[in-house]
Amino acid sequence: MPSIFTKIIKGEIPSYKIAEDEKHYAFLDINPAAKGHTLCIPKREVDYFFDLKPNELAELTKFSQKIARALDKSLEPIRTGVIVEGLEVPHAHIHLIPIYKETQAFSLGKKVEVTETGMGKLAEQIRQKVEL
Ligand code: AMP
Secondary structure (H helix, E strand, O other), X not given: OOXXXXXXXXXXXXXXXXXXXXXXXXXXXXXXXXXXXXXXXXXXXXXXXXXXXXXXXXXXXXXXXXXHHHHHHHHOOOEEEEEOOOOOOOOOOEEEEEEOOOOOOOXXXXXXXXXXXXXHHHHHXXXXXXXX
């Protein structure tokens, strides 16, 4: 059965899309740990991050770097942090989490509230700064 993220890539499930290229897709996490929390995924469905081929890991990292630059430019955090976990969704992904304060809890357990309208506006704001 395809993962929920594969369904998002195919447009079968809606997402707050940030960007995509031939091999990757980026979208807002619906339970954000911070404003702008974004997931970067390879279109090829692989469960465990470290089962990606070395070139796929490199390409996903390069794609994520471009998305992180867009987060930095649009939301101006101190910097953007990275988490790889994969315990909930069996489709490899990189969490990009903007860090706004040095004291900000940096974990996937803590979620912030963003309204649906807020998520849409945020996605638009970030999209404008993406340079692939
Ligand atoms: P993990 O697999 O533990 O690295 O986390 C998976 C992440 O995917 C969680 O932070 C979820 O909030 C997020 N997530 C799950 N379903 C969706 C969805 N339909 N759209 C956006 N994010 C999602």
